[in-house]
Amino acid sequence: MSAAIPDPDRLRDVIVVGGGLAGLTAAYRLRERDVLVLEAGARAGGRVCSVLHDGVPLNLGAHMFSGPGTPVGDLVAELGLTRTPIRGALMAMSLGGKLVQGRPELWPLRLPMSLPARASFARMGLRLRRGAARMARAMADGTDATFEDHRTLAEFIGPLHPQVSVMLAALTERSGGDPASMSAGHALRSFTNVWSGQAPGANLTGGSQRMIDALVDAIGPARVLTQAPVTHVQNMGDHVCVDLAGTRLRARRCIVCTPAPITRRILSGLPEACTAALGQIAYGPFLSVALGVRGAAPWRGAYALATPGAPFSVMFDQGTGLDTGGLSSLMLFRGAAGAAELAALTDDTLTQLAQRQLQGLFPGAALRIEATQIARWPHGAPVALPGRAALQAPLQMPLGRIALAGDYFHSPNMAAAILSADRAVALTRAEPEPLASGPDARWSRAS
Incomplete structure (x- = not known):
């Protein structure tokens, strides 16, 4: 545990289960209340993650931030953070030793x-x-x-x-x-x-982790508990019970912001249609290798470089708008089935694969990998299969004093996580609706 087990006799206003972007946004909106965030992992933030090397951010997850007038841009501004515009083409491709940019x-x-x-x-x-x-x-x-x-x-x-x-x-x-x-x-x-012309063509100045750190600071670090896996959440009439490491916590309301398979496992008493819908949300794994590379930057000018047929299917140049003092910030990425295969390899093997891929893409370039960070995301992103729209109504059924949030509610991006958190907060502030029952139960008007 990152902190002492909370007092089980205390009736909190809200317990948020899951400390990714959706959970932290929900807790941030409710920070004036007695709120507690429980995150199973060793850090909060989920796939919004970066580390610093020599002052240069190495991003491992979400990295493109939209501007004012969007859910992400407005939250960035509210937290007092800034964006760094991406320079160069957003899309490029390398095939057979030739790199092309411009119009696809x-x-x-x-x-x-x-x-x-x-x-x-x-x-x-x-x-x-x-x-x-x-x-x-x-x-x-x-x-x-x-x-x-x-x-x-x-x-x-x-x-x-x-x-x-x-x-x-x-x-x-x-x-x-x-x-x-x-x-x-x-x-x-x-x-x-x-x-589109509204593409989120900017990185977060200082790295994506700055958003997470700012949210945790605003909520209060003592109220964000990591290494705190929740095993069970249940409506109990006038409150919600949350089981944590053998301790039962209580709150007037609960917002569950875990990936859909985990939400389905830890929640009991859900309407049958909601349980079934959660079970039909598919996920694809992600694997990211962030590199701090010294030397010439022959990739400069192409932010996202697709590399079909290579071990990593895309490479992102994360430092296009920064003065990095000769240190490039790259992220090599693989998703879907390829990510699952790579995830089974050791960190040393993945680093060697990344180095060989760079040498193959840019032969003759004098490059030295100075830092490596690797992230394996089993629930990398929810993937909408055909018929996904039919799941939306049961996902938004009234669940008594419990509300759900996460990017599986719409698109696998930060905006969807924030919007789902805002919806859950609105439900939490309203009078709780009775738990829906029956496969044809209607969903909340608050949706």
């Missing part, structure tokens, strides 16, 4: 590909561009949850040349899944966010 539609003309592969890539790019434009309209009018929810991305695009299939998989792994399983809408929302 022109890549098939510049990458070393056969004529059939070029034609396949062009067809894929056209489908994605048109789909992303339609998704942008759906996001504007609030119908994006059901847009292209009935089929997979692979079905939406159609047959692809094998070489192009590998490229598409490298691009979609950032969303945690593969084209044959994720819904087309899930993937198109991600492409829309990157291609």
Whole structure:
């Protein structure tokens, strides 16, 4: 435990289970009350994580922060933090020893590909561009949850040349899944966010961890308990019981912000439809290797470099807007099934793979890896499978004095985590609705 076990005789206002971004945001909004955050891991923050090396942030998780007028940007400003604009192209690709940037539609003309592969890539790019434009309209009018929810991305695009299939998989792994399983809408929302004029083209100055540290400081470090795994949460009429390491804590309300499979395991007495919906939320693993690299930076100018066919499918240049004194901050990333395979390797082996990949991408460059940080995220991101929209209503059923939050409520990003926390806080401030019952129970108007 990071602190003494809390007093079991104390009736708190709110207990927040899960200290990721959703849980910390909820506790921050409720900081004027008697609130306690319980986080099973050794640190709070979840996938919002970075470390400093020689004053340069090495990011291991979420790293792109949107600006004012967005949930993330507004919280950044409220916490007194600043953003550093990303310089260079948001997307680039390396294939067969050639690196291309600029408009993705022109890549098939510049990458070393056969004529059939070029034609396949062009067809894929056209489908994605048109789909992303339609998704942008759906996001504007609030119908994006059901847009292209009935089929997979692979079905939406159609047959692809094998070489192009590998490229598409490298691009979609950032969303945690593969084209044959994720819904087309899930993937198109991600492409829309990157291609739109509202793309979150900035990093958090000082590293992503600064947001977590600021939230914990505002809540009060003594009220954020790490290494505190919760085993059971249950409505008890006029309060909620939370079991922790053999101790039963009590609160008037509880907000559960754990990944959906954990939420389903620790909550009892849920409506059958809600339990079933939680069980249908799929997750893809992530694996991140953050590197502090000395030497020339031949990758400079490309923030996200897709590397299909390599051990790590994408490389992020995290220091494009910083004066890092010659130290580059890179993050090599793998998602979905590839991440699960890499996660079984030792840290030394992963570091060697990362070094070989850099040497292969930039032969002849004099590079020295000075620092390495590795993160394995088994629940990297929720992946919307076809039919995901039908789960939303049962996920938002009234649960008495308990409310749920997490990025599985909408999209695998920081904005979704913050918005779900705000919804849970609104439910917590309102008079608790009776626990929904029956498979057809309606969800809360507060949703």
